[in-house]
Amino acid sequence: MALLEEPDFGTPKRETEKTVTVQINGQTITVPEGTSVMRAASELGQDIPKLCATDMLNAWGSCRMCLVEIEGVRGTPASCTTPVREGMNVRTQTPRLEKIRRGVMELYISDHPLDCLTCAANGDCELQDTAGEVGLRDVRYGFQGEKHFAEAAEPKDESNPYFHFDSSKCIVCSRCVRACEEVQGTFALTIQGRGFDSKVSAGAATDDFFGSECVSCGACVQACPTATLMEKSVYDHGVPNRSVLTTCAYCGVGCSFKAEMQGDQVVRMVPYKDGGANEGHSCVKGRFAWGYATHKDRITTPMIRDKITDPWRKVSWDEAIAFAADRFKSIQQKYGKGSIGGITSSRCTNEEVFVVQKMIRAAFGNNNVDTCARVCHSPTGYGLKTTFGTSAGTQNFKSVEKADVILVIGANPTDGHPVFASRMKKRLRAGAKLIVADPRKIDLVRSPHVAANHHLQLRPGTNVALMNALAHVVVTEGLVDEEFVAERCEEADFTRWRAFVAEARNAPEALSEKIGVDPETIREAARLYATGKNAAIYYGLGVTEHSQGSTMVMAMANLAMATGNIGREGVGVNPLRGQNNVQGSCDMGSFPHELPGYRHVADTLVRGTFEADWGVPLSAEPGLRIPNMFAAALDGSFRGLFVQGEDIAQSDPNTHHVTAALESMDCIVVQDLFLNETAAFAQVFLPGTSFLEKDGTFTNAERRINRVRPVMKEQSGLSEWEVVARLARAMGYDMHYNAASEIMDEIARLTPTFSGVNFARLDREGSLQWPVNDKAPNGTPTMHVSGFVRGKGRFMITEYVPTEERTNRSFPLILTTGRILSQYNVGAQTRRTENSRWHETDVLEIHPFDAEERGIADGDRVSIQSRKGAVSLPAQISERMPQGVVYTTFHHPVSGANVITTEFSDWATNCPEYKVTAVQIVRSNQPSDWQVAHEEIRRTNYRTEPEPAE
Amino acid sequence: MSDDIKELIRMANQIATFFQSYPEEEAVTGTAEHIRDFWTSAMRARLGRYASDNGNGVHPLVMQAMGRLQQAA
Structure with a gap:
């Protein structure tokens, strides 16, 4: 595709059913009321010259370039700030207008360098x-x-x-300042000085961009009409000349991007305005942190070794695949069919995930397939399926624009899902109310022009108690939406639930001591949620990664049903998925008890359709979940594992336990971009492909299926699905596809919610939100509109059960974990980009009192000790933390955050309880024993045989 | 008691703890169905053997659920 230049209509689209008809240069056009004259003209194909206007931002009216003449109106009003009126007659080009515009432009150019030929924006400059x-x-x-x-x-x-900031090129149009405010919501930029002295500034006079509050989302760069704010990559390589539309491979927002290219080199990533998830916005990861795809650490040649202490030996694809298949077959001969299995990745495409689970079910002959969603959102699947009937969030992201009350629980959207956070903050600035339930003072609690109406700073592990207390208020204060419940929900279950939450032991006053929040604050928050019109819940892993993760998801669903906040725009229960394709990997049958489309393997009819299509009998028995795999590895019954794009040695809890399990296996195959932590225990390494090389689809948190298109050839020479198909064939099962589109055709054939999906349609329509089938031919932006997927909504009893992980005198603090804006999960991608400049090491955040009590100063190295292990990290004293709770991230392997976490897990899904670990913190001046041993493993288990001499 | 049986008991008891809020018959059914739907046959068999032989530390609802699963097998 040639360079895709999206039209810029100058001002945002208005969304109203009322229309207005006007005449522009003698042509008639009908547009929504409130549309600017500039936009109406642009929609007619008659663009008006502009500098300070762009359709991502509200009209500003400062550049005086877009003046027009309107019949009956004196003077020459700015078309960007003038809304259309019925019967208006506009002229956009007259001798008078030409003269004025030329005069204004003279003033601009008189103070602008005339170095166009050598300017980085040459050919891409609106001025x-x-x-x-x-x-x-x-x-x-x-x-x-x-x-x-x-x-x-x-x-x-x-x-x-x-990017760089060159004030000499600045025309003070304020587009960057407004983008930072209106699009991103950070308010990091300002115009300093007055009149001719006006200059863009990143905060205080001494601040540079890096040291300022700028979050490097790039909205300002995108908005800049000159070379003032310009990507360094464009400065280095020149303006791009072709585009490929694709989807970001970081968080579950799933932003659409134009990869702007020269040849097969990415010059820059520009968020796509027609992308349903992001509508032209991005964050520092998606827009800028793609350099890992061509990083020198990439492994692009298959490698094998007999033992994990041997050096890796580079081999051909055929030899690597034959080696892996021989080992797997030999294990199965000796230990039985169920002695091997695999893990799929939420970083991979639907098509890549589908073939891995198919290989395991059809070629391995068992259901020992699990996915990294096990350790993040598996409780979402269980909880929402039980209450609503489907394992997915209820809304699209745009829905937040209609929310009147937003309840954020256990999520930190400004760091974890920044592009959605910007949409949320925009709605909050427009007047929606906010309730934040989080132990930490996350940015949403108070940031520029956003302040939570209630911050429920609960103790880690008391989510369910809080939800029951909120529900108690709803039920006992007459705030139930009786009509909704009577019409839409199971009566007997509701009656039982109502009696349960109404019990005095669930009152805020009874639970407040456990929760750690004042009862009246809980009551006020409940009233606000129940009576504030459209109330929407957004949640993250602070909900799911608990021993009561599934109970908590059901408790939120109960609250939403009881208040009628389901089935329309502006409401719902919305999981913010951690990785780009968590939803998709779950949809694709990655769980050991479910075939694609969340249908149990024991369902004879469903299994029969897969058996007929795949030509092989399938097991009706659930397989092993990831924690079960580790346990079975240690008891000797599970001995071979295929790991697709997932670093279980770093990301899964209780590292000692995980690595002992990995060491005990006979064959681990890792398919990944880099020699990750898990690869230290592998015998086969199969090079994977970055998102820039993939052809397929991702499904984001709003069930939106987006195309991922390759912008360059696979660095390893093969697509990941082709490698898996070859391994399946080597195992004796004939799996063959000519293209990724054929895999999606098979998914659609076998999965009712995907039956209307194919690549041609996605290419034509952009994206689709499942279900897409005969009942919903155009997809489903909002779920459960006229009825729940399961028929009637089911209220579940959600008794609060404290976690078994308890603090005591030896371990008096609670450690909770999370992630930071600039880094992503285990950091395999972002650590190999300049993003690390914002977060070079993980730190331990600790409350000033807890620090002082232990003699800890900011920056001191401290040892974090739990019942499972110890690591040491630098301390960061932080008022964001409540007393008694400490926090760290897990982006750097050497930090070993999961050395400390426990094996406790959610009762329904075994999702680990990452969010509650009892610890003690003491000053330390050395790495922990584990960290020393980890360094040794890095020296011994990653060696590669030298290349033979030519 | 081996670590793996301890872990199975812990997991099963957690499931029972969730369902114990329901009337007994529903609680036993809920516990049994959960273990049937999400556990491998080897895990079920191992806990079933322990429940039959000894059952120390196993939640009463799990004992009933395992009995029901063994009957159905």
């Missing part, structure tokens, strides 16, 4: 284009403007690793 449009031929005021001309200007600010 240059507009000067051409207005016919600028001369500048009467000379070219030596004092304030912005190169010689007088401040030096370029190159502090940000991804």
